[in-house]
Amino acid sequence: MNQRSTHSSRTLYIQMVSQLIPVYGEDESRQLAKILFEEHGIAFEKIMIDEEIILDSTNELSIYEKADLLKNQVPIQYVLGKAHFFGREFIVNPSVLIPRQETEELINEILIDNKKPHLDILDIGSGSGCIGITLALELKHARVTAMDIDGAALDVTLKNAQIHGIEISCMLEDVLQLDQLPGQFDIIVSNPPYVMEREKLSMLPNVLNHEPHKALFVPDEDPLRFYKKIIALAKKHLKPKGKLYFEINEHYGLDMIRLCEKNGCACVRLVHDLHGKDRILKTMFD
Ligand SMILES: C[S@@+](CC[C@H](N)C(=O)[O-])C[C@H]1O[C@@H](n2cnc3c(N)ncnc32)[C@H](O)[C@@H]1O
Numbered sequence: 001m002n003q004r005s006t007h008s009s010r011t012l013y014i015q016m017v018s019q020l021i022p023v024y025g026e027d028e029s030r031q032l033a034k035i036l037f038e039e040h041g042i043a044f045e046k047i048m049i050d051e052e053i054i055l056d057s058t059n060e061l062s063i064y065e066k067a068d069l070l071k072n073q074v075p076i077q078y079v080l081g082k083a084h085f086f087g088r089e090f091i092v093n094p095s096v097l098i099p100r101q102e103t104e105e106l107i108n109e110i111l112i113d114n115k116k117p118h119l120d121i122l123d124i125g126s127g128s129g130c131i132g133i134t135l136a137l138e139l140k141h142a143r144v145t146a147m148d149i150d151g152a153a154l155d156v157t158l159k160n161a162q163i164h165g166i167e168i169s170c171m172l173e174d175v176l177q178l179d180q181l182p183g184q185f186d187i188i189v190s191n192p193p194y195v196m197e198r199e200k201l202s203m204l205p206n207v208l209n210h211e212p213h214k215a216l217f218v219p220d221e222d223p224l225r226f227y228k229k230i231i232a233l234a235k236k237h238l239k240p241k242g243k244l245y246f247e248i249n250e251h252y253g254l255d256m257i258r259l260c261e262k263n264g265c266a267c268v269r270l271v272h273d274l275h276g277k278d279r280i281l282k283t284m285f286d
Pocket of ligand 1: 100124130153191194215
């Protein structure tokens with residue numbers, strides 16, 4: 001039976017914050033506890049006035065379970081099953097990368113350049129679907145195809161498309177094995193895996209231990225492998241005046257420019273992210 005128990009909201013909050021402090025420090029722990037409480041319908045004002053709160057046993061269990069996951073450095077987005085991207089909510093789970101702010105900047109670049117309706121767009125490595133779905137929502141009558149190597153990730157893309165009320169075509173494919181794409185596109189965009197294995201040493205445990213390695217890493221000896229392949233495919237499958245957009249590893253800006261130029265790309269532009277790092281590369285073939 002579902003039992004109900006009464007708690008001092010302040011005591012519960014203080015307990016939770018003190019459990020999180022060894023992992024996150026004080027400020028972040030307060031913030032995380034506040035988010036967890038709010039997710040359970042307990043507004044921060046109730047904690048401030050120490051209002052008694054009633055938790056039923058499932059609710060109580062789940063708030064403690066979530067706090068435990070946070071203690072184990074599971075990112076809050078996986079704990080809650082959702083993340084915010086470009087002003088919208090996307091469901092996430094550990095089979096997809098948590099959408100990043102840099103990727104919102106990539107979207108911004110695409111929206112500045114492309115105003116026309118009815119664009120055909122391919123998102124390679126769709127993960128949560130945040131890129132393709134956002135473009136479908138922001139650009140009038142865009143037709144979006146999402147590709148990922150991982151079936152569980154594509155399920156998340158599809159669920160998010162349903163939640164946001166749009167139709168997209170999904171392809172379960174390894175882009176590295178493809179010689180053709182299914183059609184011609186106005187925009188090909190990709191935020192492929194681009195972290196080198198050797199960068200693991202400097203990564204935070206919440207990313208390294210919980211986000212999918214398939215989404216993150218490339219071999220040190222061939223860090224541009226996805227870009228090489230996608231440029232070759234784009235050369236054949238971009239419509240006239242079609243554009244190619246990449247999110248890139250900040251250490252490879254110049255190499256990416258060289259790679260594009262070597263492959264006959266025109267109008268190659270490297271764009272910094274808000275931290276001043278080389279992050280977005282855009283180009284075309286005519
Ligand atoms: C960096 S994540 C990007 C996810 C999402 N587009 C975003 O920006 O948050 C890279 C994605 O590429 C997918 N991926 C990895 N290798 C792939 C391959 N060989 N072919 C197609 N997709 C691949 C991963 O499963 C992952 O979802």
